[in-house]
Amino acid sequence: MEKITYPAAEFNPRDVLECGQIFRYKKFEKGYLVVSKDKACYLYSDEKSTYIECDDGDYFYNFFDLGRDYAAIIEKLKSFNSPVLSTACDKCRGLRLLNQNPQEMIFSFIVSQNNNIPRIQKSLEAICKNLGEEKNFAGERYFSFPSVSALAEKSASFYKELGLGYRDEYIQKTAERLKESGVDYLKDLDDAALKKELLSFRGIGGKVADCIALFAFKRTSSFPVDTWIEKLYLEDFKGKPAGREAISKYFCNIFGEYSGYAQQYLFYAKRASL
DNA sequence: CTCCAGGCTTTAG
DNA sequence: CTAAAGCATGGA
Numbered sequence: 001m002e003k004i005t006y007p008a009a010e011f012n013p014r015d016v017l018e019c020g021q022i023f024r025y026k027k028f029e030k031g032y033l034v035v036s037k038d039k040a041c042y043l044y045s046d047e048k049s050t051y052i053e054c055d056d057g058d059y060f061y062n063f064f065d066l067g068r069d070y071a072a073i074i075e076k077l078k079s080f081n082s083p084v085l086s087t088a089c090d091k092c093r094g095l096r097l098l099n100q101n102p103q104e105m106i107f108s109f110i111v112s113q114n115n116n117i118p119r120i121q122k123s124l125e126a127i128c129k130n131l132g133e134e135k136n137f138a139g140e141r142y143f144s145f146p147s148v149s150a151l152a153e154k155s156a157s158f159y160k161e162l163g164l165g166y167r168d169e170y171i172q173k174t175a176e177r178l179k180e181s182g183v184d185y186l187k188d189l190d191d192a193a194l195k196k197e198l199l200s201f202r203g204i205g206g207k208v209a210d211c212i213a214l215f216a217f218k219r220t221s222s223f224p225v226d227t228w229i230e231k232l233y234l235e236d237f238k239g240k241p242a243g244r245e246a247i248s249k250y251f252c253n254i255f256g257e258y259s260g261y262a263q264q265y266l267f268y269a270k271r272a273s274l
Numbered sequence: 275c276t277c278c279a280g281g282c283t284t285t286a287g
Numbered sequence: 288c289t290a291a292a293g294c295a296t297g298g299a
Binding site for chain 1: 278279280281282283
C-alpha cells in the first residue's frame with residue numbers, strides 16, 4: 001500500500017469528486033473510494049493535507065494531476081477579471097481536472113446526456129458490475145470498467161435492460177466502432193479534428209464531445225455547455241438566449257487555453273450553488 | 275400529475 | 288440554416 005500526501009489547499013476530495021467530472025466513487029464516513037479503469041484508491045483529507053492510499057501511486061499521481069500548479073491556474077483565471085469566475089475559484093479552491101481513462105470517459109458521457117448524476121452513476125455501476133472484472137481494494141469490492149470488446153459483445157437490448165433507456169444503441173454502436181479502430185488514434189488528433197471525429201459517433205453531440213475532449217484528452221480549450229452553464233450564461237453573465245454552440249464559443253473567446261478550467265469552476269459553483 | 279436531468283437525432287419549416 | 292418534437296428513466 002502506497003500513501004501520497006498533498007497540501008489540502010489545492011486538493012479537496014469533495015471538490016474534485018463532486019464537481020461532475022467523475023461518476024465512479026463512493027462516499028464513506030471519512031473519505032471516498034475512487035475507481036478509475038481497473039484501479040481504486042482511498043481519498044481523504046484533514047485540515048492540512050489530502051491523502052491518497054492505493055496500490056499504484058504513479059497512476060493516481062497522474063490521475064489527480066498532482067504535477068500541475070493549481071494556485072497558478074487560479075491566479076490566471078482571476079486575471080480575466082470576471083467577478084463570477086473569481087468567486088467560483090474562491091469557493092471551489094480544491095478542485096482539479098482529473099486525467100481519466102479515455103474509453104471510460106467516452107461511454108460515461110454518452111450515458112450522461114439528458115440524465116441526472118445519480119442515475120448516471122447507477123447506470124455506469126450496472127455496466128461495470130455486469131461486464132467488468134471483480135476487484136478488491138482494502139476489503140472493498142469494486143468492478144473494473146469493461147473493455148470495448150466486452151462492451152461490443154452485448155446487444156442494444158442488453159443495455160436497455162440495464163436501464164440505460166434510449167442510449168442503448170449509442171453504447172452498442174460506439175463500442176462496436178471503437179473495437180475496430182481502437183481508442184488510441186484519438187489522442188493524436190488536433191483539437192478540431194478530435195471534435196469532428198467525436199461528433200461522427202452516434203450519440204455524441206457538441207456537449208458530450210467537448211466533455212470527452214476535456215476530461216479524456218485534456219483539451220483545455222474546450223468549454224462544454226449543458227443546462228447549468230446555459231443557466232449561468234443567462235443569469236450571471238447576462239447573456240441573451242443563444243444556441244449552446246454559440247455560448248461555448250463566447251466563453252472560449254474569453255478564456256482561450258484556460259476554457260476547460262474556467263468551465264469546471266463555473267459549473268461546479270453554479271450547480272452546487274456554493 | 276408535471277418538470278427536469280452535464281442532449282442527441284430526426285423531422286419540419 | 289434554425290426550431291421543435293421524440294426519445295427512456297427516475298427523482299423532485
